[in-house]
Amino acid sequence: EAGVAQSPRYKIIEKRQSVAFWCNPISGHATLYWYQQILGQGPKLLIQFQNNGVVDDSQLPKDRFSAERLKGVDSTLKIQPAKLEDSAVYLCASSLTRNRAATQYFGPGTRLLVL
């Protein structure tokens, strides 16, 4: 079974530029998550999708971050404009259901450096 795919793996941009990350979850997984992991910290949830609907985006900085999952499969996370403090690893995860015991499977992440 293929795991969660993410691209690109690395991205370097200058502040005020825009960037987009892509995620392809495990086939059949209805729930998709984007997490931000800043160096030295644990992952922090940005947004959760159930199929193509947003379940929770309370921690997403909506003035600069946006995410979509139009067909309920792939998802894109965008930052525009980027700030220095956005330097982090962006992790995508998926789970079969929203059940609290459903295991979340993580992709390898996209490492973003904002200069």
Added chain:
Amino acid sequence: DQQVKQNSPSLSVQEGRISILNCDYTNSMFDYFLWYKKYPAEGPTFLISISSIKDKNEDGRFTVFLNKSAKHLSLHIVPSQPGDSAVYFCAVPDTGANNLFFGTGTRLTVIP
């Protein structure tokens, strides 16, 4: 405000000995706890979990212990192997949904 705390950023253990990783949480309503393991340049992978109705869950070399009165859980690895060298995160799902709160992680180094 951190919901989950791992106060030891790093731990070194000799191969074959026991590794004990600790985690404290703040909300007594949390009822499910997980440990994830992360290798460099990879995403976290699920390792083991425990429900609050239990105080111990064992899976091979890995055992998680839960002390609800102290709001504390620990992960024991016996015997430790060099391949166990990784960052270990404890995590709890939000009481309302499957959003995970992660600790800051403990980097385990198993010395051959």
